[in-house]
Amino acid sequence: MTAIALEAAVPEAAPATRAFSAFEWMVAFRYLRARNAQRSISVIAGFSFLGIVLGVAALIVVMAVMNGFRHDLMDKMIGLNGHMFLQGVETPLTDYDAVAERVSKVPGVTLALPLVEGQAFASSPYGSSGALVRGIRGQDLARLPGVAGHVIQGSLDGFDSGRGVAVGAKLAEHLSLRVGDKVTIIAPHGAETPFGVTPRMKSYTVAAIFQIGMTTFDNTFIFMPLAEAQTFFNQDGEASVIEVYVADPDDMDAMRRAIEPAQQRPMIDTDWRQLNRSFFDVLAVESNVMFAILTLIMLVAALNIISGLIMLVQDKARAIAVLRTMGATRGSIMRIFLITGATIGFVGTAVGLVLGLLVAYNVEPIRKGLSWITGANLFPSEFYFLSQLPSRVEAHDVLAVVGLALFLSIAATIYPSWRAARLDPVEALRYE
Known part of the structure; x- marks a missing residue:
């Protein structure tokens, strides 16, 4: 067949086919089905598909776990320590009741409670450990977000009447304590004598054992009635701090401006961002780095799509030339x-989305199963602060991952498709 005949066979102005017509879909799906002569192309397409699946699934799972860490740590750390801390200056904080009442009436404030706090040493006949003792009113303890509803033994009823103290579950386990047992608390600064300050020591009945789910707190905290704590730490009639809880902890600047006028006395104001900024900044950096690293999986898969399509274009050069001589336009070939x-990317993204969500919603059961199979603790709570592996799926993260995967999949097809559309049918069939 001569070049002149081929040039005559190609229509000068072939009528344009409808974009994404049934004909284009049919030919595209035929090219997706591998034949014996196209095994290498099929293998590349398979690895591209797996890369997209694993990339999407891994990103969804990792982002869900990182969100779970941030949410649970914020909920437990800030939920027990408060969102804002008011400390008296110039004069002792003896008017804590009045200040707490005024602050609690500020719109957006959910709870304002006075505390007496001090370091102590807790011991029992079976062990000893350092502890952070907090004096708190019974009505406030029942409303404390981190403790309310997390009492696993005993009860907080009659807490103010001095029936005992509430001890964290890990601390109680370390000291082999149960409800009704005695725990001895030793404060380094006790009564003043002619020979100096002597440590104060007193035994208390364990009235309740609580489990917050964060090892650091469960292994450290002891709550006792406010009046008893004031006596024990030599702060009669005073409070160490007033902790304030707000409805929207992310809007602390506005809340600070609203709370300051209600104090009506000189105070030092500190919020949770100042105390925990570095911790949550590290979590944000880790989340961004993990997102960037796992995106490389999808980028490699996209490069595989490019190489696979280029090989397919070379293999189908003669078929493309025939289609062009039959009237197919450059746009039709490109589509x-x-x-x-794009089919590889879209299907891979869909499968990865389902797999990622399935794993993200079942991270903790999967961890327990792997721990049982391997016989190793894959998430030791003493290192990771939390007693179980958290997971929280955020819709915007899922949409970002899916959007990124689809963008890379479509972008990877543009150059090979353009090369296919630019193929000269005369040159392709010259030596046929």
Whole structure:
């Protein structure tokens, strides 16, 4: 067949086919089905598909776990320590009741409670450990977000009447304490004598054992009635701090401006961002780095799509030339290969989305199963602060991952499709 005959066979102005017509889809799907002569192309397409699946699934799971860490740590750390801390200056904080009442009436404030706090040493006949003792009113303890509803033994009823103290579950386990047992608390600064300050020591009945779910707190905290703590730490009639809880902890600047006028006395104001900024900044950096690293999986898969399509274009050069001589336009040829490559990305993204959500919603059962199979603790609570592996799926993160995967999949098909559309049918069939 001569070059002149081929040039005559190609229509000068072939009528344009409808974009993404049934004909284009049919040809694209035929190219996706591997034949014996196209095994290498099929293998590349398979690895591209697996890369997209694993990349999407891994990103969804990792982002869900990182969100779970941030949410649970914020809920437990800030939920027990408060969102804002008011400390008296110039004069002792003896008017804590009046200040707490005024602050609690500020719109957006959910709870304002006075505390007496001090370091102590807790011991029992079976062990000893350092502890952080907090004096608190019974009505406030029942409303404390981190403790309310987390009492696993005993009860907080009659807490103010001095029936005992509430001890964290890990601390109680370390000291082999149960409800009704005695725990001895030793404060380094006790009564003043002619020979100096002597440590104060007193035994208390364990009235309740609580489990917050964060090892650091469960292994450290002891709550006792406010009046008893004031006596024990030599702060009669005073409070160490007033902790304030707000409805929206992310809007602390506005809340600070609203709370300051209600104090009506000189105070030092500190919020949770100042105390925990570095911790949550580290979590944000880790989340961004993990997102960037795992995105490389999808980028490699996209490069595989490019190489696979280029090989397919070379293998189908003669078929493309025939289609062009039959009237297919350059746009039609380009769309055929766009569909071929994008199908791999779209299907891979869909499968990865389902797999990622399935794993993200079942992270803790999967961890327990792997721990049982391997016989190793894959999430030791003493190192990770939390007693179980958290997971929190955020819709915007899922949409970002899916959008990124689809963008890379479509972008990877543009160059090979353009090369296919630019193929000269005369040159392709010259030596046939």
